[in-house]
Amino acid sequence: MIELKDVSYVRLGTRDLDDALSFATGYLGLEVAETARNAAYLRSDDRAHTLCYFDGDPEDHTVGFEVEDEENLQLAAATLERLGHPVHAGTPEECDLRKVKAFIGFRDPTGNHIELVVRPERSGKRYFATRDAGITGFSHIGLYTTDPSRDERFWTEVCNAKVSDRIGDIPLMRVNEIHHTIALLASDRAGIQHVNHQVQTSDDVMRSYNFLHERNVPIVFGPGRHPTSGARFLYFKGPDGMVFEYSVGVDAIEDEEGHNPRQFGFEPSSFCKWGSKPAADFRR
Ligand SMILES: CC(C)C(=O)/C=C\C(C(=O)O)=C(\O)C(=O)O
Numbered sequence: 001m002i003e004l005k006d007v008s009y010v011r012l013g014t015r016d017l018d019d020a021l022s023f024a025t026g027y028l029g030l031e032v033a034e035t036a037r038n039a040a041y042l043r044s045d046d047r048a049h050t051l052c053y054f055d056g057d058p059e060d061h062t063v064g065f066e067v068e069d070e071e072n073l074q075l076a077a078a079t080l081e082r083l084g085h086p087v088h089a090g091t092p093e094e095c096d097l098r099k100v101k102a103f104i105g106f107r108d109p110t111g112n113h114i115e116l117v118v119r120p121e122r123s124g125k126r127y128f129a130t131r132d133a134g135i136t137g138f139s140h141i142g143l144y145t146t147d148p149s150r151d152e153r154f155w156t157e158v159c160n161a162k163v164s165d166r167i168g169d170i171p172l173m174r175v176n177e178i179h180h181t182i183a184l185l186a187s188d189r190a191g192i193q194h195v196n197h198q199v200q201t202s203d204d205v206m207r208s209y210n211f212l213h214e215r216n217v218p219i220v221f222g223p224g225r226h227p228t229s230g231a232r233f234l235y236f237k238g239p240d241g242m243v244f245e246y247s248v249g250v251d252a253i254e255d256e257e258g259h260n261p262r263q264f265g266f267e268p269s270s271f272c273k274w275g276s277k278p279a280a281d282f283r284r
């Protein structure tokens, strides 16, 4: 069994790196850690980076997860190969770019690019963004799936994720005590559907709502409150149609053994208990 510790970063291709960078700093509220070789590395917390925009196909998305050590990474590689997922071992240059000790890359059953990383670097420098969105850190992703049941089995049976709740067939899965780190959303394609950053207070969510709305950034869901994790949220669109989420107040699952996933109906009130509804282009 592969043991995921946490989500580490996302890598998003873009044809307009300057535009992506100005959105990430001026609207989303991230800090530039470094720019290198047609890529920009951005911080949202004490990690060296949690988002990388690179010059490339806007459909090319990767999500990285941290595993304990190199021994676990080798075991993960063997497990994945045995199950028919070809594994790429990160070269020293690729590891340097990601600021990790080692990593492997593979595709999940839908075809999503996944990386498992060992020892992602932290920074002694405090995360300090030019726009104060109140971000406390990168926290979870929504991932497309072409078969929710099959992919739920992959993430739970191969990667040891646990289902915290389901909305219809959408599993919200945790890899640590946080309510969810991966949400699967049915689609006919692979890719990341949304990237979540936690913010400090509900005031930050509402301040950002006004800030983004006044600047014509498309708000695609919220402000609202998820009945599942209890989080207050706002979803909006960034470069290349990527959806970003701010949320605050995500539950922690403290009783790991005693927690049973709740089944919510696939209906608007399961997504927002304040009555907000997702825009038609919330999912691509
Ligand atoms: C759009 C997603 C699937 C959603 O609304 C589900 C719930 C939550 C939550 O409970 O916090 C999310 O943030 C999420 O899955 O992204």
Ligand SMILES: [Fe+2]
Residues within 6 Å of the ligand: 140, 141, 142, 183, 194, 196, 245
């Ligand atoms: Fe989310």
